[in-house]
Amino acid sequence: xxxxxxxxxxxxxxxxxxxxxxxxxxxxxxxxxxxxxxxxxxxxxxxxxxxxxxxxxxxxxxxxxxxxxxxxxxxxxxxxxxxxxxxxxxxxxxxxxxxxxxxxxxxxxxxxxxxxxxxxxxxxxxxxxxxxxxxxxxxxxxxxxxxxxxxxxxxxxxxxxxxxxxxxxxxxxxxxxxxxxxxxxxxxxxxxxxxxxxxxxxxxxxxxxxxxxxxxxxxxxxxxxxxxxxxxxxxxxxxx
Amino acid sequence: xxxxxxxxxxxxxxxxxxxxxxxxxxxxxxxxxxxxxxxxxxxxxxxxxxxxxxxxxxxxxxxxxxxxxxxxxxxxxxxxxxxxxxxxxxxxxxxxxxxxxxxxxxxxxxxxxxxxxxxxxxxxxxxxxxxxxxxxxxxxxxxxxxxxxxxxxxxxxxxxxxxxxxxxxxxxxxxxxxxxxxxxxxxxxxxxxxxxxxxxxxxxxxxxxxxxxxxxxxxxxxxxxxxxxxxxxxxxxxxx
Numbered sequence: 001x002x003x004x005x006x007x008x009x010x011x012x013x014x015x016x017x018x019x020x021x022x023x024x025x026x027x028x029x030x031x032x033x034x035x036x037x038x039x040x041x042x043x044x045x046x047x048x049x050x051x052x053x054x055x056x057x058x059x060x061x062x063x064x065x066x067x068x069x070x071x072x073x074x075x076x077x078x079x080x081x082x083x084x085x086x087x088x089x090x091x092x093x094x095x096x097x098x099x100x101x102x103x104x105x106x107x108x109x110x111x112x113x114x115x116x117x118x119x120x121x122x123x124x125x126x127x128x129x130x131x132x133x134x135x136x137x138x139x140x141x142x143x144x145x146x147x148x149x150x151x152x153x154x155x156x157x158x159x160x161x162x163x164x165x166x167x168x169x170x171x172x173x174x175x176x177x178x179x180x181x182x183x184x185x186x187x188x189x190x191x192x193x194x195x196x197x198x199x200x201x202x203x204x205x206x207x208x209x210x211x212x213x214x215x216x217x218x219x220x221x222x223x224x225x226x227x228x229x230x231x232x233x234x235x236x237x238x239x240x
Numbered sequence: 241x242x243x244x245x246x247x248x249x250x251x252x253x254x255x256x257x258x259x260x261x262x263x264x265x266x267x268x269x270x271x272x273x274x275x276x277x278x279x280x281x282x283x284x285x286x287x288x289x290x291x292x293x294x295x296x297x298x299x300x301x302x303x304x305x306x307x308x309x310x311x312x313x314x315x316x317x318x319x320x321x322x323x324x325x326x327x328x329x330x331x332x333x334x335x336x337x338x339x340x341x342x343x344x345x346x347x348x349x350x351x352x353x354x355x356x357x358x359x360x361x362x363x364x365x366x367x368x369x370x371x372x373x374x375x376x377x378x379x380x381x382x383x384x385x386x387x388x389x390x391x392x393x394x395x396x397x398x399x400x401x402x403x404x405x406x407x408x409x410x411x412x413x414x415x416x417x418x419x420x421x422x423x424x425x426x427x428x429x430x431x432x433x434x435x436x437x438x439x440x441x442x443x444x445x446x447x448x449x450x451x452x453x454x455x456x457x458x459x460x461x462x463x464x465x466x467x468x469x470x471x472x473x474x475x476x477x478x479x480x
Contacts, residue, residue, distance in 0.1 A: 073415075133413070134392075134413045137390075138390045141389065142361075148390075150381075151389075173374045173395070175313075
């Protein structure tokens with residue numbers, strides 16, 4: 001059944017890490033490749049979780065003004081150096097660390113992401129609305145075949161989510177009312193912030209984001225405008 | 241033969257109006273449609289030229305600071321009202337004028353544009369680098385099937401070409417040296433400004449931009465890094 005509010009929505013903005021791509025198993029896989037090449041034997045799942053664990057604190061430092069605007073690639077690079085030390089990984093050249101840091105440009109989409117976005121693109125403008133930087137999201141799309149209509153993100157306004165500037169960006173650029181724009185995300189806090197600025201919201205369940213057995217719960221009916229199992233289910237609900 | 245400097249180039253930025261799309265015959269065709277629907281008989285080619293003639297002066301007012309930052313859609317809308325008066329076209333409703341103003345979101349690509357960009361996209365990141373605004377370029381791409389990897393433009397930096405900010409944008413976002421980025425345009429002044437900021441440049445000849453018999457001349461060898469008949473010729477020269 002097509003959801004009644006689908007007709008008024010013009011643009012879909014997508015959170016990316018966790019919602020569109022599976023950052024965790026991608027980082028683990030590339031870590032294991034590096035480990036084999038360099039003879040490093042550590043728990044790459046713990047490594048992936050530690051690196052991602054440094055993400056929110058690094059954004060917070062920029063948001064609180066403790067650090068000037070810094071694109072996510074550079075925040076990732078700084079936290080990577082700390083995580084390498086923490087896991088006692090030594091002897092990598094600078095260019096090897098740079099290359100490893102760009103794992104985030106080559107993350108794997110969830111199995112439904114490409115086919116789902118292709119369907120959604122037939123009825124809506126589809127854009128990223130991520131904390132990732134423009135080159136990261138552009139390279140990721142090229143690598144993974146994500147068919148975005150445009151790339152919008154924190155870097156477009158030099159503010160990280162959940163700052164208001166990010167959620168106001170799509171209505172402003174497309175001359176739309178906030179309720180004509182919907183944010184899709186696997187994270188309730190992102191969606192709650194979008195609601196505060198009047199956007200429609202769709203929760204997409206990604207039970208494997210943090211590994212098996214660590215699924216987030218599905219929010220109760222009425223919390224968000226849409227709750228979807230994946231992008232194909234979302235396309236069904238939106239009638240495309 | 242593949243040009244020797246092709247290997248070092250990573251991102252291609254494209255001027256859009258005239259270079260990728262045929263604004264003039266698109267505006268004429270939509271004008272004639274409006275004319276038939278409303279019983280307006282004027283010279284739509286003269287109308288198109290007058291509207292486009294107001295473009296550069298309107299950008300200049302923003303660049304000189306006589307007017308605050310205004311996106312191209314709104315500059316087009318203001319000049320459209322003057323041109324309608326000049327051509328004695330009366331009685332259009334506001335929403336009809338808005339719709340007509342969005343002709344610029346639905347311009348037709350040159351015959352080689354889509355196929356050429358598809359080939360170029362296999363070897364390079366391809367992005368707009370236009371004075372058009374983000375929604376205009378996004379809607380145009382969707383309408384015409386232009387396969388951009390991302391949408392970058394004057395609105396991304398709130399400066400119109402030939403301001404430095406526009407030419408510096410791609411190297412800054414993609415962490416590249418200016419010479420790893422090439423601007424493609426059918427207009428020598430745009431390319432000359434790009435050269436000033438160290439970008440590689442490619443002239444694409446669009447002899448019909450201003451109508452038949454008004455072709456711009458082809459710049460002498462050595463003026464720009466590449467001179468191409470169209471995007472397919474450019475793809476040949478770049479080896480993709």
